[in-house]
Each structure stands twice: as structure tokens, then as C-alpha cells.
Amino acid sequence: MPELQNCPNCDKLFVKALRPVCDACAREVEEKFETVYTFIRKRENRRASIEEVHEATEVEIDLIMQFVREGRLHLSQFPNLTYPCEKCGAKIREARLCANCRDEINEGLQAGEKQKAFEDRKRDRERARYQTYSALGDKVRREKP
Template identity: 25%
Template sequence: MKVSKPVCPDCARKELDTVKRIRDYLKPKERRNAPVLQVSQDLDIPVRYIEYLIREKYFDLTRYPSMQYKCKNCNTLITLGEYCSSCAEELRKNLLSTNEDAGKNNKDNNDPDGNFYKTRL
């Protein structure tokens, strides 16, 4: 049986029921802009689980603009991905500099046998 998520059918059903509860809660206009913390408190659903559901794209953020969650690094409110744009750019720069440093280290070592063993470890 092909499954779209690595969870059992009962857990998938519970997840969809939770999404329906949140959508029903946010349906009235006066609650449409309720922050995640308020939704969590009123429905007794953990904030981290609501954030997970937002990341999994269960909510149209144009319709529910308050459904934001915190960046994993700096806690800025975001609506897409794991990191805000500034943290993502900083991570990208760090990765690029690490790759450049690794490339320089490989060029400095001209021992052909040494590289043979390093590439296989």
C-alpha cells in the first residue's frame, strides 16, 4: 500500500482531524487572525505541533496570515521553511566558506596515497 507519509493510517487520520479542528476554529472572521499561541491555548494543541502543521502546508497563509512560526535560529516569525531569510543567508555563507576551506586543504595535500585513503573514509 502506498502511503504519502511515514505514519500509520490512524495517526494520519488524527492529524487531519486536528487540521480540521484548527480550520473550524479559524473560520469566523473575528478569529481568522488569531495568533498560534491563542489557537494552541483555546484548542489545547501544542504550539510545536501547530508549527509542524503549518510547515507541512496544511494552511493557506494568504487566508490565515497569523499562522506564523518561529525561525529555528533567531525566533523571528516566518511563514515558510525552517529559517528566516537572514539566518538562511548566514547559513549559506558559512557552508560556502567551509566548502572552500575543505577544497584548500585537499589542494595542499599533494600525497596521492593520502588522498586515496581520505576519499574512502
């Protein structure tokens, strides 16, 4: 559902529906994308790094990285467009984390799951140990008068 909001870039009031910024800022981003794409599309610039693209086009590095993350710039055509891993800073071409950081996080998650499973088993054993059983005594006979 559309809502009224201030643009995070220019602070103008706009109706937020499809984009998180106003129309003017969205057009500005599209113009910057066209500038970047026109630059790196040339054969001699296809091997340019993000820093070189920034220097040549004066488009912000963060915005160029956003274009790469969004898949608007196909990395198969531009092999040197990399950006830093959000955890360790290693140069990557996809996602937000490098393979080493992803593996490290996954190992931590698996270790946490193993610990939780161990604690659940331990708790179940303790419950079983102290569980009491009761048996019904002999049936009560009704005596007839």
C-alpha cells in the same frame, strides 16, 4: 515496500506504507486539523496567532506548526500564523530557518568552499614544484657484426 512497525504515537502495530502513524492516529490528526481550520476560517479568527489558535482549539502548538510547514494552512489567508526559526527562534512563516540564519549558514558554506579551493591550489602548486621530468637519452645504435 510496506513494513510492519509500531506507531510512534500510540505504540500499536500497523503496516507502514503511506503514513508514518497508524490509521487511528492519522484520523485523530485529521480531526485536529479540521478543528483548527474551522476555527481560523471564521472571519474574526483569521488574524489569530498560533498561541491563540492553541488556546481556542486545544490542539498542540507543534501540530499546528506542522500544518503550517506542510502547507495545509495557507499563510496568505492567515497572516499571524508564524512559528519560531529552529536556530534563533525568530518568528517565520516558511521553511525551517529565518533569512538571517540561512544567510549565515550559506556564508559559512561558501567560506568552507573557498578554503578547500585554496588548499587544492596550494597542493597542486607543491606537486608541480617537485615534479621531475626525465628525457630519453641518445638513441642506442645497434652495431652490425
